[in-house]
Amino acid sequence: MTNPYWSPALARLEPYVPGEQPKSTDRLIKLNTNESPYPPSPRAQAVLQEGDLGDKLRLYPDPESSELRAVIADQFALAPEQVFVGNGSDEVLAHAFYSFFQRPEPLLFPDITYSFYPVYCQLYGIEFQCPPLRDDFSIGVDDYAVAGAGGVILPNPNAPTGRYLPLAEIEKLLKLHPQRVVVIDEAYIDFGGESASKLIADYPNLLVIHTLSKSHALAGLRLGYALGQAHLIEGLNRTKNSFNSYPIDGIAQRVAAAAIADRGWLADNCGKVIATxxxxxxxxSALGFDIVPSTANFIFARPPVESAESLYQALRQRNILVRYFNKPRISDYLRISIGTDEEMDILIGACKEILSH
Incomplete structure (x- = not known):
């Protein structure tokens, strides 16, 4: 039912539905939203203990996030003018959709991918086409050779499948659409992939987007950023400054800068997740699951039962949350975030017990 005070555009929206966030996580093993199983960098935590934070809250933060952008730029051997920051990668994505994809031609993204993409298209009135993933859930770059496309966006690794597209294939994609922006959404790239950011100097149409929610264990902070040549970053800033000139609070800027600078911690943290x-x-696999190759902090698996949803419900009854998508082509699969070794042992034990009945 719509409200008579809503605009017609609002009434037509079908908002994104995030993974379940229970009010209480006591006795709950939460493997449904791809959060880090470990705390953030000690350097980031130390910033929150500094005594001057309260006094600084009376002042507006740096609208340019200059220190944070400099730290990010150093991480990727870029200039600060090639970095844009926002409140989580979702906000950065929203600005990218507004800035680059509102065109008469359709935007291209996979049929199985991050489900926020079609929501942004609804919000901004963007037409889109969805080249289907191959039967093994891989992306076929040749399927994106669509004349007159308005741009391309895809996660790498893809979500919810976890499959990774090598940089050589990303370059082919960039060459297919040299006059349109290609966004590579790298929320999970630190778990075994190679970032497309190293291609930025050669491709003026490439925008790479990262988040601190996954590998940096800062999902509660809400910080994401984009990397690209200066003209693309200028476009994002034009949108940002027409919407909110002070998007990143001062505390978040300092915590994020400390976390990104702690490269040793990042490597160790990702290494633990990859091993698990x-x-x-x-x-x-030994229990009969069909596992899609993953380069993310989750796995996408088809259980050896008639209904993936039944296993999802059985795990839930045992206080283990995983993600089930009741959607075409993937309704036989579960997405399982990687937790601690102890949490995953409990999951595996529960699956053994359920499947034995």
Whole structure:
């Protein structure tokens, strides 16, 4: 039912539905939203203990996030003018859709992908086409050779499948649409992939988007950023400054800068998640699960039962949350975030018990 005070455009929207966030996580193993199983960098945590934070809250933050952008630029051997920051990668994505994809031609993205993309298209009135993933859930770059496309966006690794597209294939995609922006959404790139950011100097149509929610364990902070040549970043800033000139609060800027600078911690944290992922894939394969190759902090798996939803419900009854998508082509699969070794052992044990009945 719509409200008579809503605009027609609002009434037509079908908002994004995030993964379940229970009010209480006591006794709950939460493997449904791809959060980090470990705390953030000690350097980031130390910033929150600094004594001057309260006094600084009376002042507006730096609208340019200059220090944070400099730290990010240093991480990727870029200039600060090639970095844009926002409140989580979702806000950065929203600005990218507004800035680059409102065109008469359709935007291209996979049929199985991050489900926020069609929501942004609804919000901004963007037409889109969805080249289907191949039967093994891989992306076929040749399927994006669509004349007159308004742009391309895809996650790499893809979500919810976890499959990774090598940089050589990303370059082919960039060459297919040299006059349109190609966004590579790298929310999970730190878990085994190679970032397309190293292609930025050669491709003026490339925009790479990252988040601190996954590998940096800062989902509660809400910080994301985009990397690209200066003209693309200028476009994002034009949109941002027409919407909210002070998007990143001062505390978030300082915590994020500390986290990004702690490269050793990032490597160690991702290494632990990768090791647990590989061990879990082997254990679930031994139970008969069909595992899609993953380069993310989750696995996408088809259980050896008639209904993936029934296994989802059985795990839920045991206080284990995973993600089930009741959608065409993937309704036989579960997406399982990688938790601690102890949490994954409990998951594997629960699956053994359920499947034995």
């Amino acid at each position: 992922r590989e061990r879990c894939c082997a254990a679930l």
